[in-house]
Amino acid sequence: MRQGGVVSQPDAERLVAEPPKDTGYGRGPYQRDRARVLHSAAFRRLAAKTQVHTAGTDDFLRTRLTHSLEVAQIAREMGARLGCDPDLVDVAGLAHDLGHPPFGHNGEAALDSIAQACGGFEGNAQTLRVLARLEAKVLGPDGGSAGLNLTRASLDATCKYPWPRRPGQAKFGVYADDADTFAWLRRGAPPDVQCLEAQVMDWADDVAYSVHDVEDGVHGGYLRLPLLRDDPDERAALCVDVAGRYSNESADDLAGVLTELLDDPVLAPLAGYDGSHAAQVALKSSTSVLTGRFVAAAVAATEERFGAGQLRRYAAELVVPRRIRAECALLKGMALRYVMRRPGAESWYVRQREILAELVAALTARAPDALDPVFAPLWKAAPHDAARLRVVVDQVASLTDPAALAWHRRLTAG
Numbered sequence: 001m002r003q004g005g006v007v008s009q010p011d012a013e014r015l016v017a018e019p020p021k022d023t024g025y026g027r028g029p030y031q032r033d034r035a036r037v038l039h040s041a042a043f044r045r046l047a048a049k050t051q052v053h054t055a056g057t058d059d060f061l062r063t064r065l066t067h068s069l070e071v072a073q074i075a076r077e078m079g080a081r082l083g084c085d086p087d088l089v090d091v092a093g094l095a096h097d098l099g100h101p102p103f104g105h106n107g108e109a110a111l112d113s114i115a116q117a118c119g120g121f122e123g124n125a126q127t128l129r130v131l132a133r134l135e136a137k138v139l140g141p142d143g144g145s146a147g148l149n150l151t152r153a154s155l156d157a158t159c160k161y162p163w164p165r166r167p168g169q170a171k172f173g174v175y176a177d178d179a180d181t182f183a184w185l186r187r188g189a190p191p192d193v194q195c196l197e198a199q200v201m202d203w204a205d206d207v208a209y210s211v212h213d214v215e216d217g218v219h220g221g222y223l224r225l226p227l228l229r230d231d232p233d234e235r236a237a238l239c240v241d242v243a244g245r246y247s248n249e250s251a252d253d254l255a256g257v258l259t260e261l262l263d264d265p266v267l268a269p270l271a272g273y274d275g276s277h278a279a280q281v282a283l284k285s286s287t288s289v290l291t292g293r294f295v296a297a298a299v300a301a302t303e304e305r306f307g308a309g310q311l312r313r314y315a316a317e318l319v320v321p322r323r324i325r326a327e328c329a330l331l332k333g334m335a336l337r338y339v340m341r342r343p344g345a346e347s348w349y350v351r352q353r354e355i356l357a358e359l360v361a362a363l364t365a366r367a368p369d370a371l372d373p374v375f376a377p378l379w380k381a382a383p384h385d386a387a388r389l390r391v392v393v394d395q396v397a398s399l400t401d402p403a404a405l406a407w408h409r410r411l412t413a414g
Contacts, residue, residue: 048400099126
């Protein structure tokens with residue numbers, strides 16, 4: 001028995017069997033998984049990968065690493081309140097963005113376009129590839145990499161989109177050549193359904209993304225709430241943005257929620273934000289209240305439907321009230337409209353996409369010599385052009401923002 005209850009044998013199984021490891025502490029399998037993610041190279045690289053702003057442009061702003069730590073903290077506490085194994089949801093929060101490439105979602109879209117010949121690119125499918133294939137930790141019986149060789153439950157908990165690419169669906173969680181690993185980790189799971197731990201991580205990701213990106217936007221001077229409150233046309237435009245991207249609610253329904261949200265006392269202290277210590281305290285207070293509200297609402301609604309106790313794996317679904325989802329979506333829309341689409345940003349986004357396309361082309365022409373020692377043998381062993389392209393894309397996706405720029409300068413100079 002340990003915190004969170006007994007760990008079932010199928011959930012704790014690893015794709016490659018490992019000998020027992022006794023540290024004298026009696027660590028559980030998910031604690032070991034958490035340590036493997038924390039000590040991985042892919043996790044360290046998140047420190048220099050874009051969250052919303054280009055990494056390194058402002059010491060206050062979040063990177064993929066700080067975002068992942070925040071998601072893990074929110075997920076761990078929310079999961080523990082629901083009776084999930086806290087280490088398991090912690091692993092999911094820490095690992096969920098390991099597959100994100102340089103330049104955030106803009107880089108993800110660029111690599112998806114470039115990689116069509118080998119099945120496209122998706123950050124969540126790449127996360128599975130990093131965890132189960134690309135990271136250096138465990139070798140299989142055939143000498144091939146098993147990645148971090150996480151437990152079945154930990155890999156399943158990282159799967160936000162537990163299905164392959166399908167026509168008309170932008171999001172997916174596995175590439176075709178990782179299908180065997182995916183089938184193993186999903187053994188016994190209902191098709192297309194997230195386990196509860198993945199749902200907790202997914203909601204924690206939404207909460208952190210929405211609340212913290214708004215915090216960064218206010219601090220950076222991009223988001224001015226009084227202007228939004230005073231301009232009905234701007235409010236309507238924001239609701240259209242949100243309805244088209246983040247919410248199933250209509251723009252008209254979102255408009256009412258937005259009006260009430262802007263009048264909420266939790267946002268009032270942000271109206272005259274000036275970056276002073278007192279203003280930062282008020283900003284942090286608003287962030288904390290919103291995070292607590294979104295988490296508490298989901299926990300209460302889930303327990304109301306499924307009861308209190310140990311809720312885990314496929315015994316329950318996370319219930320998030322409709323109003324709370326709408327508020328979260330509106331905050332995400334503010335980050336989209338006023339931070340990601342801020343004046344002057346689009347020209348840099350275009351250049352980012354060009355850099356990644358040119359980098360893939362240069363590496364394709366110079367492979368295998370130009371590839372890292374990890375990827376060069378994989379390129380040599382690839383059976384056809386599509387597989388070789390996937391190796392090149394894996395290489396580029398692994399790079400941090402500064403490394404992508406440096407590699408591009410070196411490989412395209414002259």
